[in-house]
Amino acid sequence: MKYPLLGSSIKLGEVEVKNRIVFAAHLTNYAEEQMPSDRHVAYYRARARGGAGLIITEEHSTHPTDWPYEKLIAGFRNEVIEGYRKITDAVHEFNCKIFAQINHNGGQGSGRYSGREVWGPSPTIDPLFKEVAHEVDEAEIDEIIEGYIKVATNVAAGGFDGVELQCSHSSIVRAFLSSATNHRSDSYGGSLEARCHLLIRIIEGVRGAIGPELALGVRLCGDELIEGGITIDETVEVASIVEDTKMVDYINTSIGVATYSLYAIEASMAVPPSYSLFIPNAIRQRVSIPVVGVGRFKDPLQCEKALANGDCDLIGVVRGQIADPDFARKALYLENSDSIRTCLSCNQECVGRMGVNRWLGCIENRSAGREFLIERGSSNQIRSLKKFDRRTNTKGKVAIAGGGPAGLAATIALASQGYLVAPFEASDELGGAVTTAAKGPSRAEFYDLIRNLTRELSEVNISYNLGTTVDRALLEELSPDILVVATGSQKKKPYFVTNYSDPFAQIAPSTDELRIFDSYEGFMGLKFVNEGDRVVVFDEVGFHDATSNALFALERGAKVTYVTPALSPASGISLTLDLEWWRIKMAKGGAEIVKNTIITGIEGKTISTVNHITGAQSQITADYLILSTARLPECHLSDVAEALSIASLRIGDSLSPRRAHAAIIEGSDVVREVEKRLWKER
């Protein structure tokens, strides 16, 4: 076995787990009317089938005052048991163990869903939800504990193998543990022992409810990253107190607080992998029960190394298994870890959808969150396919123009369905806009999207025709049944720009020239940027296009001014948890941020701007201007095809310039569309 430690079994109390790969607790927003759903069942089943040793489900709420986000599972309601059964049965089929995380989010919530006040140890205000908590009294503390016991009982009845108490990023237990939020002077506040009082009572209550057979774990926060909050030394003490109860079988770990320092919990690719391993490491030195480590674990070698170093006993691989449900199987049992579709840590469709109450998905894995549709054999998409079923034997010849994510995904999908494919890419490398995006500072892992697709391409034995531009002559020669246009987007000149500069120019700019580039050409255009040069980045879109260019210039010593018409800068990278890091780097580099401002004209090196709220006009002198503005689809091939009476289909940015996920969706679903067009044709 290539990864002997990762593949070895371990006992958590009485529960034997077959390997060290944990699908740790994370929100999915799959609950329907606060109940577990078929979506949960299929989602967890896929990871169990994929070889995970242990699944810990998302949190189950213990009390009606705890309802911070809409799709929270109300574990305290008896109706949950039926859904629990479906989940645990599905998972157990694959000799995978499953625990339920149970929690009360406390003051890190709002009363908008519950119609209730939020509860906390002390009347503090949460920085995200902005509600002041009700300071719970003794009777209410008893009610909280009763809630935990109730849910633990439901969980046991629902067939789970264990219970994990969430005491870290968003939890009333964390709020009690932390001096930052616990200002009580009764037996639940003050000394560390007193702050642990609630946790110990919950442990006792829950252990009583689940009996000795089920495992009980506690998830602790190693560093809250807030002033006066919990740090690692205290956490180690808490872990020791927890172990001393002799009722707890393992410790899980995390970093950050969901509403204060969320950016640290599910860090993006801007943060190094294994960034929070110091936490399990420190705890493990003190306690003898197993400890779980988490934090951007995305390949099995990295996991094996952490185990070998003695940092932790089990590894939480969450996003890695969202992106590839077969992560464990490929690493341990198929011994084919190269074929793992590695997570990018882009956070766009997983973490990024949680904050906006959408179901969890994955930029790379079109099936994530849709496993239930595939199991049922029906989805909105598939439903409309039915009428073409009788045509599916008729395969055609498909030409694909463009080797970005859309073209690649389309080629793979079509080839694996038995179509004859002829894929073309005009440049010498695959990847399209992704290749450019990955050149931004701390964005390199985004290129894994292309690396993974390229590998899948080789699995269907297809290679691209590189350096070949699809044109009329080529189309005539090929005479495909259908042309898939995946040629990406093109820049659209804003009204205040007369001409763009040439990004390929090999001479440094002259001193009186303002060089103007679209954000897609920014890294190229900024190649001559020198220390002290003045770079303005104008951002209408609010995503990585602009922020990467700003950092790129900043890292080369330029004086950067970021200008946006929006009320707040780069709002698009806030949900992906990149904003915090970007702002810190910008602030450290002395970059200026100008909000509510549009560009009205350019004269020489002078950029005229107006604040669209106050009407105040001003001017910025700059050497470079990078524009992240609306782009247009590049789709002229559709017209060429039409002139030749060849059916065509636009996907990805060539349909409408969007993010990479749209390209993957439309590429993956292209078979259905191709069927439709061919059907129409005939």
Place this chain on the structure above:
Amino acid sequence: MEDKSRAVEKVMVEISSQRLSLANRSYFGPIVTNMNRRDNYSKAYFDFCRKVLASKRVAIFVFEGAAISLDEFSYEYQPLLTDAIPSIKRELPRLKGEFRATKFLLSLVHRGPQGSSALSQSALPGPSPYLDVTSGEICAEMSISEIEDLIKHYATAAQFALEVGFDGIEIAAGQHSLIRSFLSPLTNQRSDRYGDDRGLLLRSLIREISKSTAGGIVGLRQSIDELAPWGGFGPEQAAMDLIALEQELPGTVSYVLCERGSIYSTADTEADYSAGSLYNSGAMDTFATRVAESLGDDRPLLVDSGGIYTDADLAKLFATDRDVDLIDLTRPIIADPHFLDAIYRPRRCIACNQGCMVGDQRNFPISCAVNASISPDIEAPKRFKERIPTASSRPFAADGPKIAVVGGGVAGMVAALSLARNRHRVTLFEEGPHLGGQLRRYCSTHPNYRLTDLLEDLVTEVALAEIEVELSARVDSYSEVDSFDDVVIATGSNYRPRSGPPIVDIGASRGTAKGQLDSMHVFGSSIKQLIDEGSNFIFYDIVGDEASRAVVKRLIALGAQFTYICPDPVAFSQLSLSNGLVEGNTTLIRSGAELLFEARVTAVEERSCVVEEIYSQHQRVIDFDYFIESNRYFANDQIFRGGRGLLIGDCLAPRSIRSALAEGSRIVEANGPSKEIKLVGAQR
């Protein structure tokens, strides 16, 4: 004696035009409730319909919009017409039977570029590729065949709507609509016939629809002003679009609901109180005049919309010289479903938007700040269930349980009303000389003058109810209310200053120390003196809610010199749903106050504080005369916590009026199945 006649009497006039015969002029619009699901109109929604239709007088009731096709998926709980048909078939006939005076219409929606690709998982269709400023997304230009499909979908949807029993349909062509994006030169840059003639889509669609809706009502929701004078259309163009439609297809449209707004002004369509009364009037005058000039009397009826919340607003509307056909009374009816009962004095809408605007991805179910009964039933707190003795078996108040309510603020008054209306014997204790609590302290100078309406309504309702009110009666311990069967505690919240800097005693004679100031004092009159002295204020706002905006607006109105400090990237982040965020930030930015976003106060000294920029960690010292904070109010529960009383409102946890009112109302619902409630107000 006040004049008891209400302007609403003028609404209750029958309409009989060639196009439309209606019981009266009232109109209830297709409000997003988040009560439905993608595949059905829910039981909760039909309950909501019954609640708001309780007066049995609403003339037009438009159902929450249904998506006309699979690719329209704008919010998670937007019903998809084809999937929701069974639920309509089941319930609509019953509803029609119960409310015979009402015409039931279905709003047919395609939001196009203003939809959500996160839900539809496909490109958003639009007239031309443009960047939507709200979603940050670029739509895909529709091909001619896609446009033709859209028209077909609309026609089919209209046909379905009539087949399942609706009296008609309303076409969504206003804010948030694909049709408007075709009508607008801002977003339609096509070079084909749908671009050369931007009204072509609307006309083609109505032509198609009219073929299958003979005898049905066809309403049109139209934006009459995009509020984008640099490139969007205004009322003149909107009138021309309607006139062209009438000339080509005379008589097909029964009514036009006139709203305002477009992509750059989404928050202005359903504006809150800050937009004032009748905020759509200017555009409406122009639009109505043009339409009347061209079409004369044989024209679609026009529905006035925007800024009509109370009887006073209606009186203002009737005082204009515009012909008024129909009036959008959605919000006043939500605030009090008996709004249309002319002899009744309803609880008034305060135009706060805090409960009824739920159109973002959080899917909050609709509620109302002044009418808690609109919300779906919420499970009662455990202790409520166990403790309040039930009155259900006792028909007469004389026998009802005796309840003491301590505290005469919003929560206490509403609790007392709910209890009294459910046959409890209630005594309401208030330590001050008047009822009204915190609300009385700020409402008269709050930028939302409608809060005084709420105070007046509640005080009047208490006076008319069978409630024993003890004023200037402070309750200091449970022993003082020993003789009651149960006790409700609604003692609100208290200002608790931070330790360190001196506390300003604003009522004291001249020469009081400068230092930290109770935010509530901003609403008093003594603050003027401090401002006149040229003092510097700091307002440190870590909450960013309605109360914060009110403090800021009051400071601006009084001409105070102040610095605004907030840890968030924008001010008033809590007002995004209620459409107050943009307005609040714009007002703040234009005021010229010094603004420190993404900054926190790390220390406060006697006359200065240390402010740290969050990202650079750069610190600076800022001097002040007066330091105000948004979150120094804490539950006033010291005496009563852990005892026999039921805590509600701010003394449970300091929150909004909406929460106080909801908890006060729910105290009885918590007490068992809801009972037939006699409307106390109807006696007036």
